[in-house]
Amino acid sequence: GAASCPRCCRGPAGWNSAVRFRFAPRRYKGEGVLPASPQKVWECIKPVAGGLRTKWDQNVKDFEVIEAISDTVSICRTTTPSACMRIISPREFVDVVVMKQYEDGTMLSAATNVEHPLCPPQPNFVRGFNYPCGCFCIPVPGEPDRTELLTFFQTDLGGYLPQTVVDSFFPSSISGFYSNLTKAVKALKA
Numbered sequence: 710g711a712a713s714c715p716r717c718c719r720g721p722a723g724w725n726s727a728v729r730f731r732f733a734p735r736r737y738k739g740e741g742v743l744p745a746s747p748q749k750v751w752e753c754i755k756p757v758a759g760g761l762r763t764k765w766d767q768n769v770k771d772f773e774v775i776e777a778i779s780d781t782v783s784i785c786r787t788t789t790p791s792a793c794m795r796i797i798s799p800r801e802f803v804d805v806v807v808m809k810q811y812e813d814g815t816m817l818s819a820a821t822n823v824e825h826p827l828c829p830p831q832p833n834f835v836r837g838f839n840y841p842c843g844c845f846c847i848p849v850p851g852e853p854d855r856t857e858l859l860t861f862f863q864t865d866l867g868g869y870l871p872q873t874v875v876d877s878f879f880p881s882s883i884s885g886f887y888s889n890l891t892k893a894v895k896a897l898k899a
Contacts, residue, residue, distance in 0.1 A: 735876070739860040739883045745894035747846040750856045751816045753893045754844055756785055756806045765893035768792070768882055770799070775828045781808045784825050788834060793878050800866060801834040819843035835868040860886070 743750050753761045758774045768789050776784040782805065789800045804820040811817070822838040830836045840863035849855040860883070866875060 735863070735879070737860075737862040737879050737883055739858075739862075739887060741858055741887045741891075742849065743856045743858055743887075743891055743894055744854065745856060745897065746854055747814055747816060747848050747856045749894050749897050750846045750858060750890070752897065753890055754818065754846070754858075755808065755816075756783075756818050756820070761893065765889050767885060767889060775803065775825055778805075782806070784823060784828070785820075786828050789837075792882070793874060796874055797866065797870060797878060798868065799834050800837040801831055802837050802839050802864075803828045804839050814848040816846040817843060835866070837867040838865040839863065840865070858887070858890070 753765065756762070756772065758772060760772065762769050763772055769787060770790045771786075771788045773786050774783050775786055778784065785804055785806050787802045787804070789802075791798050803823060803825055805823040806818065806820040809817045809819075819841070820839055820843060821841045842862050842864070843860070845857075845859040847857040847859065849857055862879065862883070864879075866878075
């Protein structure tokens with residue numbers, strides 16, 4: 710099934726994947742226009758070690774590159790803090806991540822779960838799984854200081870969480886993502 714966030718989404722993600730799921734994860738789509746150039750938005754969200762995302766995204770505690778396959782493809786580990794008054798314990802995700810820039814200036818970060826021998830499950834974390842997901846930074850024609858950001862999430866948080874907890878977490882998490890990202894890009898402009 711698909712779910713959407715009333716504040717930041719314009720309906721469920723309308724795409725399917727050829728990936729076989731362990732279960733049918735919910736798909737979430739976020740969409741918003743940010744008051745900054747695509748380059749500034751990208752600077753805040755790009756999936757690189759030492760990047761800005763760990764500074765502003767309350768759901769990203771740490772981000773590390775396990776293996777750089779090329780300039781645009783890497784295996785990454787992301788950890789998250791506990792959430793929902795500690796009902797959701799810290800998670801870790803290991804993904805293959807691809808970054809791409811298109812001729813029109815659109816920038817893409819896409820990821821999906823992968824197992825990697827250099828990153829076995831770590832103690833004190835529940836291993837979660839990201840199914841095909843990503844962020845698109847899209848230039849707004851005629852407005853160089855505005856960026857449309859599309860985000861797609863399909864995540865199995867792992868562990869034993871009631872679906873009602875998961876369903877309440879993701880919409881507020883996506884809303885917080887856009888709100889905190891807006892503050893981060895404004896701080897970059899200053």
